[in-house]
Amino acid sequence: VRTGGGEPNVYEAFAQFGEGKPISYIGSVRAGDPALAWHAAKEAYTRRENCTLLWVVPRAAMTVSTPEDATVLSIGTRMTYRVPTYPSGARRQRDRIAEWEPEATAVTQ
Amino acid sequence: MSAVDSDRDSRLAQKLERWDDLNDEYRSSAARIASFQALAEFIGVLPFSDWVLKVPDYARKQMLTAKIQDEVGHGHVMARVAEDLGVTREQILWDFVEGKTKLLNIFHYGIDDWEELGPAALLQNSAAIVQFQSLTNGTYLPYVRALKKIEKEEAFHYHHAWDLVHELQTHGNQDQRQILQSAFETWLVRVLGYFGPPDLDTIESNRMWQLGLKVDANETLRQRWLSKIIPVFRGLGFEIRPDLVHCDEATGEWKYSGIDWAELKKLIQTGGPRYGEWVERVRRSLTTNSRYAAAAMRAAA
Numbered sequence: 060v061r062t063g064g065g066e067p068n069v070y071e072a073f074a075q076f077g078e079g080k081p082i083s084y085i086g087s088v089r090a091g092d093p094a095l096a097w098h099a100a101k102e103a104y105t106r107r108e109n110c111t112l113l114w115v116v117p118r119a120a121m122t123v124s125t126p127e128d129a130t131v132l133s134i135g136t137r138m139t140y141r142v143p144t145y146p147s148g149a150r151r152q153r154d155r156i157a158e159w160e161p162e163a164t165a166v167t168q
Numbered sequence: 169m170s171a172v173d174s175d176r177d178s179r180l181a182q183k184l185e186r187w188d189d190l191n192d193e194y195r196s197s198a199a200r201i202a203s204f205q206a207l208a209e210f211i212g213v214l215p216f217s218d219w220v221l222k223v224p225d226y227a228r229k230q231m232l233t234a235k236i237q238d239e240v241g242h243g244h245v246m247a248r249v250a251e252d253l254g255v256t257r258e259q260i261l262w263d264f265v266e267g268k269t270k271l272l273n274i275f276h277y278g279i280d281d282w283e284e285l286g287p288a289a290l291l292q293n294s295a296a297i298v299q300f301q302s303l304t305n306g307t308y309l310p311y312v313r314a315l316k317k318i319e320k321e322e323a324f325h326y327h328h329a330w331d332l333v334h335e336l337q338t339h340g341n342q343d344q345r346q347i348l349q350s351a352f353e354t355w356l357v358r359v360l361g362y363f364g365p366p367d368l369d370t371i372e373s374n375r376m377w378q379l380g381l382k383v384d385a386n387e388t389l390r391q392r393w394l395s396k397i398i399p400v401f402r403g404l405g406f407e408i409r410p411d412l413v414h415c416d417e418a419t420g421e422w423k424y425s426g427i428d429w430a431e432l433k434k435l436i437q438t439g440g441p442r443y444g445e446w447v448e449r450v451r452r453s454l455t456t457n458s459r460y461a462a463a464a465m466r467a468a469a
Contacts, residue, residue, distance in 0.1 A: 068465070069251075086313065087248050089257075091464040103241045106234075107321055126188065 062122040070096035071121065072104060075112035082112055093117070180380045185309050186252050194379055198308045199253035201381050202246050203260045204269070209243035209318075210261070211271055214446050215279045216289070224282060231328050235289075238321045245314045252310065258454065265451045273432055274355075274362045276440025283336055283347035284355075289329035291352070291359045291397065297322050298393040299363075307380030330400070337405050352406050356413065357426040363390040365429050394422040 068089050075082045085104045090096035096115045105113060124132060139145060184190060190198070217236050223229040247257035263269045274292060279285050300319045304312050336344050364386035367374070376382035384392075394413065402408055413424045 066252075069248075086245060086317070087252070088244070089248065089251060091461075091467070095464070099244070102237070103244050104317070106237065106241070107324065123187075 060122060060128060061125050063119045064121075066118050069118040070100070070115040071118050072096075072100035073112075073114040073116075074100075074105060074110050076108050076110055078111050080111075082114070087118065088115070179378070180305055180307055180383065182380075183307055183309050183312075193375075194308075195253055197376060197379055197381055198311060199250050199255045201308075201376070202249040202253065202311055202314075203255050203263075206243050206246035206250055206257065207260050207264055207269060208272060208275060209239050209246055210450075211264070211275045211446055212292075213239045213243075214449065215277065215442070216285070218278060219282070219285060222282070228332065235325050235328065238325065242318045242321070245317060249310050249314050258458075261450055261454055265447055265454065267447075270436050271443070271446075272362055273435055273440070274358050275446075276435060276443050277358065278442040278445075281347050281351070283340070283344050284351035286329055286333035286336060287348055287351040287401075288355045289325065290333055290400070291355045292362075293322055293326040293329055294397045294400070295359045295362055295393050297326060298389055298396065302384045302389055302392075303382075305383045311381075330404075333404055349406060352401060353409070353412060359393075360390060360413075360424050361427045361429075361432045363387075363393070390424075391422050394424070398422075 068091065069087055070090060070093070071087050072085050073082050074085045085100070088096050088099040088103060090099045093115060096117075097113065100115050101110075101113060104110075184194070213236050216232060216239070220229065220232060220236070223232055244257075247260060250260060251257065260269075264271075279288055297319065300315045300322065304315050304319070306312055333348065336348055340348070366387045367385050368387050371377050371385040374382060377385075395415075398408060398413060398415075408414070412426055413422060415422050
């Protein structure tokens with residue numbers, strides 16, 4: 060994880076196109092101050108679609124993941140019990156055990 | 169062709185982001201392609217902004233203004249891609265003013281008649297769309313994202329240009345239709361040249377192609393463009409002179425003429441009819457703006 064960067068005049072822009080839609084990253088602008096950055100983003104990114112929200116943030120103020128964080132961010136490498144299909148897998152195993160038990164009882168008799 | 173196609177997937181499979189480990193060659197090549205396109209967007213505006221005060225129709229003036237705003241926006245978006253790779257927009261423009269970077273052939277010309285603007289814009293937009301659709305399969309993702317944003321707006325411009333040509337072709341007089349036809353023929357040859365020299369034999373040794381920053385060969389794109397745009401002009405009532413361009417029925421390949429590659433290279437090196445004027449305009453704008461930019465940056469610091 061890294062905070063800041065060497066680009067003091069770079070702002071990242073985020074926008075929502077349509078109420079209820081997700082707010083997405085749309086690109087960056089270079090500007091002298093935050094208000095100008097907001098206007099630059101408006102001109103470059105929102106003129107042709109109905110934009111409902113527009114946010115800008117200095118890149119230097121952001122805390123972002125770096126390639127080294129890939130492992131901890133990737134779901135496939137950890138915590139299989141969080142995957143939606145985990146319960147059905149566990150259930151199948153339970154069923155298999157349940158089917159097996161009567162025979163096991165027969166053997167002990 | 170088949171070697172090119174089978175290679176396509178592996179060559180383009182690994183996508184890269186700004187923060188990935190980019191080697192020097194890749195970084196400078198990506199910076200070059202983004203700078204080159206930013207410059208083309210900025211300069212590409214000038215023949216059209218020439219017309220803002222002269223458009224003979226209020227709605228067309230609004231549409232033209234919107235196109236110009238879009239193109240300048242594209243320049244800014246592309247410049248951001250270049251800036252993140254270490255090339256500022258000021259440097260992109262100064263390099264142009266100082267003659268260190270060259271323009272593609274189509275950006276060396278102006279537009280002399282209102283009737284010329286539609287065919288010129290329609291041919292340019294359709295070529296850009298074919299070019300960008302190919303490049304969005306490239307390996308540098310910030311560039312790909314910028315292209316996707318640009319592509320969407322190019323589609324608007326395409327429809328505007330088509331409608332302008334349609335209007336003049338349908339309601340214009342004989343003189344106007346004649347200018348349309350001759351503008352089509354002039355710009356057709358220019359845009360054919362814009363795709364670059366035939367390169368199917370050499371593409372695999374092209375470094376930009378190997379890096380996945382160039383996706384298709386020039387000739388592949390030119391053929392793709394012709395198969396899209398020629399029927400459009402035919403549909404608009406233009407005469408397509410077979411000696412200029414025709415499709416070989418047997419092979420499906422387009423044959424074209426009229427490009428003198430040596431002449432085209434010379435034009436790019438020494439400058440076309442409006443080149444000097446564009447250079448002066450950019451120089452003036454940079455000189456004037458640098459005062460205010462410096463003051464604004466100081467105030468913000």
